[in-house]
Amino acid sequence: MTEELKVAVERKPRGAVLYTKGYINNVGGEEIANRAYELMDDGVRTLLLNLRETKIVNSIGISILIEIIEKMMDKGGKIAFCCLTPVIHKTFQIMGLANYASIFDNEEAASKELGL
């Protein structure tokens, strides 16, 4: 089965947006983590994850997202999410992710609020 996650990066004046496409499982989560850590090493401190084209996540994938958030917080930066399906939004809430990452309905609102 090929349920490979695709990640695209867009650098912004004051941060970056990561676009995901596909299933966020362990492998997909690691893929996002690698790209996020590259950006952090590059000095990015504000990162928006746009999950527009992700319809399914699993709890292992989400736990990797939590690790990324923790790493970014250690560096004094912040991570936010936008364009979640209702079920992914709900899942993020139970998993505790909504506690230290802001969640926005769309990318415009997120960019404005984050000052990207």
Add this chain to the structure above:
Amino acid sequence: MTEELKVAVERKPRGAVLYTKGYINNVGGEEIANRAYELMDDGVRTLLLNLRETKIVNSIGISILIEIIEKMMDKGGKIAFCCLTPVIHKTFQIMGLANYASIFDNEEAASKELGL
């Protein structure tokens, strides 16, 4: 289940093209027949069926297509098909439909050959 067939008609200088989208079963076949008979009543004698967006047919649907071809032949006209998937093409051959209707790879080739 809603597997409804959609049919769109485009009148051409010397005939018409019928575009189908979806499953050609008994209901879908009847839908195509109704549109085709309207066109025939209107004097259309060259009719191309573009099945570009049809991936599945069944034998009942095809038998209705054969009826349409027969009616058109009775009126001295002709019916042709284009943009069939390999499996639909093969199916048309066994069902005998390829015997009295031309089958083209694409609409350009069909229009040119039919003089639409």
Add this chain to the structure above:
Amino acid sequence: MTTTAERQMELTLPMVPDIEIAAARAVGNLAREMGMSSEHVDEMMHAVIEACINAREHSGCADNRIYLRFLGTSQDDGSRIDIWVTDHGRGFDPEEARSRRTAPGTPHKRGRGLQLIELHMDEVDISTTLNGGTTIHMVKYEKKS
């Protein structure tokens, strides 16, 4: 020859209009997940559609159900999908049905379902008994290239 992966699906469906699409989609997904080529997937889907239509149109069964079983096996040299489509209906005489056939390619409005199934699949056998129902078993192979 070692069998590396096997997956099975059993599906009971009510005989309602277009239910054959649910059956075809299920076998299509299974076949795609096993890496079958899209043309083979398409052929299997069309075969299952004809088998389900026959069960619905001809079996006259009382329980109004179609029973499907799909078995996918991967082997060293490729994969194989077995499909069984069963109804609890009146049964029929396949020889007699075959004798009513016209040659392939002859335009003919009905009586093509079984012929299409045989053409789309690599192996087909029918077990049917009078009032004991019908099972059509079909196999599709895909060799590793």
Add this chain to the structure above:
Amino acid sequence: MTTTAERQMELTLPMVPDIEIAAARAVGNLAREMGMSSEHVDEMMHAVIEACINAREHSGCADNRIYLRFLGTSQDDGSRIDIWVTDHGRGFDPEEARSRRTAPGTPHKRGRGLQLIELHMDEVDISTTLNGGTTIHMVKYEKKS
């Protein structure tokens, strides 16, 4: 209350990576065909994914198989889908697993699968015995609007 339509699917899948997607897709199709809302479909798919991951990650079963059964029933007042996810593994103590949980919303890296399942579904019960395997049975309702 009359039951107007019932469909059942049984699925045996090998425990390979991402196989949970095949399971989720199968139940998703069944639910959609029964007219369930897309949000309910999505919730069921996510619940099945977590149950399959648990079976693969924790059951330690020898046969390397996940057994799924989906039953869809339409009634006058709506529809209902029952899902069973079974493994032939080591079993576990659900009470003990629950006691290891942190409160919902507390960031915690693992130990959320069962919680997510309970949240996404209307009813969940687990039958599990030591070395006798685990079956998680879950139900989703959709009332006619």
